[in-house]
Amino acid sequence: MTSRILILGGTTEAYGLADALATTPTLSVMTSLAGRTANPRLAAGETRIGGFGGVPGLTKYLRDEGIQAVVDATHPFASGMGWNAAEACRLEGVPLLRLERPAWVATPGDLWSPVNDWDAAIDALRETAAKRVFLAVGRQELTPFARLDDIWFLIRVVTPPDPMPPFRLSELLLSRGPFDLERERRLLDAQRIDTIVCKNSGGEATADKLVAARERGIRVIMRERPKRPQVPLARNVTETLAWIERTLRRR
Structure with missing residues (x-):
């Protein structure tokens, strides 16, 4: 049977x-x-x-x-x-x-700001005076951040958003994980990133960006799971x- x-x-x-x-x-x-x-x-x-x-x-x-x-x-x-x-x-x-x-858990040295929604994430970006932000939230959830016209965003997605939200200052990076630690280090350094915004997705495929951020003292605004x-x-x-x-x- x-x-x-x-x-x-x-x-x-x-x-x-x-x-x-x-x-x-x-x-x-x-x-x-x-x-x-x-x-x-x-x-x-x-x-x-x-x-x-x-x-x-x-x-x-x-x-x-x-x-x-x-x-x-x-x-x-x-x-x-x-x-x-x-x-x-x-x-x-x-x-x-x-x-x-399992969800990601902050370790000593991490500079995480946990938030429950994107409005809180936007408030955190303003409060910390972020200037160059690595936005790793998926292509369907970019729109709330487009109204921040004084922040430059590096937007990493697998496929292009359609339509692309009207960001004033941004660069679109099409790339599929997993991403290794050395690659994430080079990306953060080359783009002079001061803040990362992401979801607490867990897993290993995209975790190395958090290690690279810890090493550099970069703040991570982390949306908690629903x-x-x-x-x-x-x-x-x-x-x-x-x-x-x-x-x-x-x-």
Whole structure:
């Protein structure tokens, strides 16, 4: 008998989980991607692209597809999908696990200013009189910063924003991680960066910019993760595989 697993994906952890599950003949693995990236990487097993249509659509999908377990492995800041998954799984009685990489934690020497939203980040930039800012927030969340016309921004994204917000002083850097420490050091030095603005995404792919910032005494304005529903949590693929095995054994 084949068990149907739905992975809400898009992260490195989601791809790793799909790779691990797809080789098991008794499992049928579907990874769902939001569809916000052009030509996204397809996961092992099956891949669907696009939204479900909120809680009603996801509930119907779980029922129609006979899904027996769901792993929410979306980005730490994709909280909307997390809440929809929790409610849909509750309604259908489908077990749900959140696979989430640990958040970054400040260490001695870090100059972090934690904020809960971009308005607070903008206030922090003004309070610290930032002049040359490395903006690493993703292409969909640039607009709030465009009104700061006395700050120069280095904007690093994977794909160009469309449309590009009307920054007065900026440079667009198209680049895909992971980024190694020496490269991040050279970037901060060459661009004379005095402040970094980023999300607490966690993981290793973009963490070296924080090490380079610590070495140089550069301030980091760090947006904290949004609140998520209380569901079982795994920190890595190994823990997730163990949860899936236990869950399917009970069903």
